[in-house]
Amino acid sequence: MSGKSLLLKVILLGDGGVGKSSLMNRYVTNKFDSQAFHTIGVEFLNRDLEVDGRFVTLQIWDTAGQERFKSLRTPFYRGADCCLLTFSVDDRQSFENLGNWQKEFIYYADVKDPEHFPFVVLGNKVDKEDRQVTTEEAQTWCMENGDYPYLETSAKDDTNVTVAFEEAVRQVLAVEEQLEHCMLGHTIDLNSGSKAGSSCC
């Protein structure tokens, strides 16, 4: 493949138990484990893809379980390019909490332009029979809260999983032109090589 790849940080956000880790694992490893928790030591997984002729590396971040007791903060949120707000269609409370997760994300990620930030909403576990949230309800919420794309997925059945992540990329690319760059000046990343500065000796 030719051309440089754009690296995008994508986070999956929502109540514990809605299937975020399963979605990530299905997409990156094409495996499903109904007992899946986040893999110890793995914070994100990468996958390359091409969307509309653009080569992209998705860096998909796992919450590492910090959302279970409401303890997610800036190290997870900051620097995200797209947020996949995820609920489970068989868990009404996880749908009701979407707005709270969205607000928390905007707050801790320090989003510069919340009205144009790329959110995608996923209704997961559509393989389940005892549905508590209808498609129409979810679509209405998405329209009312920011006109977000809505996709119904199943990590178990591999329904719409690839489509969901491709939609995330499309949303980022669509706002890419409008991204304002914060004038931070030069910052230092300890992982890069040292900057050669003048020294006393």
Add this chain to the structure above:
Amino acid sequence: MADTLPSEFDVIVIGTGLPESIIAAACSRSGRRVLHVDSRSYYGGNWASFSFSGLLSWLKEYQENSDIVSDSPVWQDQILENEEAIALSRKDKTIQHVEVFCYASQDLHEDVEEAGALQKNHALVTSANSTEAADSAFLPTEDESLSTMSCEMLTEQTPSSDPENALEVNGAEVTGEKENHCDDKTCVPSTSAEDMSENVPIAEDTTEQPKKNRITYSQIIKEGRRFNIDLVSKLLYSRGLLIDLLIKSNVSRYAEFKNITRILAFREGRVEQVPCSRADVFNSKQLTMVEKRMLMKFLTFCMEYEKYPDEYKGYEEITFYEYLKTQKLTPNLQYIVMHSIAMTSETASSTIDGLKATKNFLHCLGRYGNTPFLFPLYGQGELPQCFCRMCAVFGGIYCLRHSVQCLVVDKESRKCKAIIDQFGQRIISEHFLVEDSYFPENMCSRVQYRQISRAVLITDRSVLKTDSDQQISILTVPAEEPGTFAVRVIELCSSTMTCMKGTYLVHLTCTSSKTAREDLESVVQKLFVPYTEMEIENEQVEKPRILWALYFNMRDSSDISRSCYNDLPSNVYVCSGPDCGLGNDNAVKQAETLFQEICPNEDFCPPPPNPEDIILDGDSLQPEASESSAIPEANSETFKESTNLGNLEESSE
């Protein structure tokens, strides 16, 4: 659904300050099952940083803290016959003498909220209510507006300033200031009746000044999220233990840093920049050519002083301050070395201490920039959260807003067996790490705490004007009287993401001898002036103007022997709050020491396994990805292979 916690862990950590968070990450990384809790709604404890409204909530919390009525403990039933309980403290007593001064002008009738606020009273601790925890995943939003809350908070302040200081303050503030009497709608700090009328004059002319925009209190509130105000003010030495640890553990992936751009000195009523790198020394216009050679010669010696013991052996019994006088340096150079390079105490530091500090300063020069120091973007309060994130990635379980009611101690072995949390759940563990402020008073009765005096100022310009308005500076003001201490001033610009554009965030810190305001106010008055209506017209004013000021004393629980805590079980370890020092070495050393006691002979925070070391099975690999471009700095680590992965297994270590 409300998750319940497992009932057994290897390590339980109570408090999320920097030492606790580093230890939690290290234990989790070593395969221990870690539960990490904090009774507050935010990470960091006294290492935390807050938005402006978050800070106001924190202040309000300390006011309300004293009103907590302790209900009868419900955990008594769970204590067996062969057990006894150590009830943990429900009140945090580490913060005292809080005083707030608001000088920015007030816009009347404006009900202002912080833009994008997540929820009201974000930083407040919720009551231990199982129904609330079960019913909602989030704090309820309160109707009370921040402006109203701010007014209540400010009017509640009753600092105990004595009449002499009050008079002195009034004398300073009256200059150039007309009196205005406040009405009930005005939000004012209640330092004293006289101060109320003088601190916050109301402008009768409501039209904006044509030449310059005034910064108002409501603007600060509205832009409050631009502020990240640290409770403890520190910098990172570029070759210090914390930088080394961040790199080694790869926790640095979560953070970005800025270079401190200037070392400043305050001499003879003026602020000057201190040259410290070789290039700066020789380009300096403040030093004569002879002085430049003297300074370079002395600093070159300091870099290698251990090789030349004859040069200092005869001076080991005197202070570094006295030693400098013997080294043929001009008074100007002595000052620079003493207060801007070594930054040690004139009276308490030995010659060896001073040489060591000078060498360390020089050793840290040039690694990342022209000064030895870095500052974390968004404030020091980010760093505990970064280590907590690492702990969670390796399986640690995190619960904020989670109190521990007591430790359960076995009478026979004198070891701690379990905790009982706010829901009455008993959780077993082998080791317990508890931050100092959680211990009850009877356990700390023999501890002699020191105190740190702190001030936080929001100002409208830098103490030293230069071409760039994005300067990050450190300045040390020496102690003036015996029994007082040098004051460290750190001035942060908006590109550090700690304050809004057009303002600077200034932190002052010293060892306490009295209240924070008594210790720091004289330095504040030397460097800054209160923001008043009258002086807006006067372009001749050179000093920055204070829009808002906060003073408080913080307990320093560092370097306390565990034998000072009464009846401490052998498997309970104490983590201290922040110390007064500029760097973070104390916290990192404590974390490593305690880690070695819990996990002897194990590596302290080794880097996570490289992706290529991960054993893959299952699907065949796809071709390697092309090299990534435009990598966001916050995500600088990337897997070299990003193809389909089978089950991930760590290579045997």
